């Protein structure tokens with residue numbers, strides 16, 4: 001009975017290829033939208049995770065403020081260079097400690113003007129981030145101590161200000177200071193949430209504090225933990241030390257955060273997740289609309305085929321057999337929409353992933369769910385028309401013209 | 402089937418003061434107004450009467466497609482009015498064949514598939530279906546036309562497909578509502594030959610509605626309708642008897 005219904009359904013679809021195609025368009029778009037969004041979302045998340053992992057799983061970021069991410073000083077005092085000093089002195093398991101302060105501003109060289117991120121830090125920064133120079137050098141101890149007007153630039157800043165010229169030894173203007181380029185960093189490429197890691201100028205922290213910020217603030221301390229040491233343990237040590245230095249009593253909450261890679265990843269991918277969820281919701285609505293489209297066409301089809309239904313019933317078909325026929329037809333139709341949608345989604349995901357430079361990740365569960373869901377949409381929205389067909393009076397149906 | 406009628410006094414079909422009213426209130430229309438009919442297995446009945454006299458209405462009731470408004474319909478002694486829709490469908494499947502007024506074949510469906518339809522609902526496997534459907538098409542002289550759709554067949558051929566579909570399940574009872582209504586006289590005679598052969602050789606009981614006295618002559622008995630009533634036999638001068 002079931003297979004007969006499937007055969008009848010396929011025959012009916014073959015007879016009305018164009019109409020069938022238009023009927024399933026809503027389902028196709030819905031399924032495709034959901035799968036594309038989830039696939040690209042997965043890709044973006046994987047990329048973020050991978051880039052963060054490339055920083056090293058031994059990295060910890062210490063930021064002032066409560067709970068929220070870096071740069072959000074929710075009523076909490078910034079750190080000082082002394083905080084970073086004491087971390088390095090008192091926690092021997094730390095490989096490097098890089099205090100840092102930063103600000104966006106314009107860098108000018110000749111006629112070229114480029115708005116970028118200026119960060120003040122020490123050589124430890126390059127160590128923590130595992131970053132090397134391509135040409136030139138890093139800072140010397142005396143330059144760091146005296147706050148010399150020198151800088152190390154990223155690949156993007158170089159190409160914007162210097163084109164293909166050699167930047168080493170040139171002087172660029174940052175606000176009111178003239179700053180000599182001593183090093184060019186290796187390219188790290190496009191990154192985390194689409195920001196360009198190479199779009200940066202690093203100067204000694206003291207230079208930054210004295211001549212740009214005009215204060216002693218440290219906005220973030222990045223530390224790397226020695227190999228083979230548990231980051232969780234160190235996280236606790238850092239917290240204990242900083243609570244003491246910031247004079248927090250036992251009842252006070254931390255007014256700073258020590259985040260490891262997992263937490264940073266979660267924070268950075270949360271936006272991607274929200275986007276994915278929103279767009280998937282759009283896809284779900286489209287599936288609903290697709291279902292209503294199927295119901296509409298099935299109702300038209302039942303009316304058109306009243307005579308056929310009359311003949312079937314008169315010949316001895318049971319109500320449930322006619323119900324089954326139309327239900328299966330709707331389900332086959334919508335599953336077919338699901339299959340077309342899946343094919344379309346996978347093709348466009350591959351294409352979009354390569355355009356957006358995120359990895360293509362095949363998410364089998366979501367494809368399976370989308371397929372089953374499209375079939376279910378057919379069953380749900382096909383039920384009403386199918387019942388209408390099954391309950392026709394055979395005599396009335398035969399007289400129908 | 403003939404031997405059961407000898408010993409069994411229950412007629413195959415028994416209508417007792419059957420009425421049928423369409424609509425209700427002032428729009429009510431009484432199509433049958435107390436019909437009594439008994440038909441024995443093996444008979445070939447012609448049903449005649451003016452248009453609107455209730456022939457098709459009566460056929461629908463006899464064919465278990467519809468139920469009487471009042472009165473009783475006993476099929477093989479079973480009260481049809483008390484059966485559910487599905488039970489009546491089962492009855493139609495097992496015992497009845499229909500040749501509807503105006504063919505009623507499925508469009509864009511081959512002759513073979515049309516004839517297979519009742520077998521599909523009976524649950525026959527595909528091979529049996531093909532075999533029986535071919536045999537039925539042979540019986541109505543349509544060998545070689547299996548793959549043609551109704552649109553590619555003449556009126557006479559379509560009617561023969563309809564007959565093949567009605568007899569493919571080897572029903573005990575065949576209903577034909579004006580099977581020759583749209584055919585010329587030589588085509589009509591071919592159809593009547595087929596029905597007569599089925600009645601004589603396969604023992605299928607036939608109830609046929611017709612407007613033409615020529616066609617009624619093939620039958621063993623004629624029932625006349627007028628204004629929703631059966632005209633008593635003595636009032637119909639030259640017809641009937643067996």
Ligand SMILES: Nc1ncnc2c1ncn2[C@@H]1O[C@H](COP(=O)(O)OP(=O)(O)OP(=O)(O)O)[C@@H](O)[C@H]1O
Pocket residue numbers: 423424430431432450451452453454455456457458459
């Ligand atoms: N479904 C229906 N609803 C309302 N009235 C109906 C219905 N079917 C039949 N009738 C009426 O019942 C009466 C008998 O109709 P029926 O079809 O039985 O006539 P008939 O003898 O078969 O006529 P014909 O020779 O034209 O086929 C007619 O007046 C018809 O209008």
Ligand SMILES: [Mg+2]
Pocket residue numbers: 456457458502578
């Ligand atoms: Mg009629």
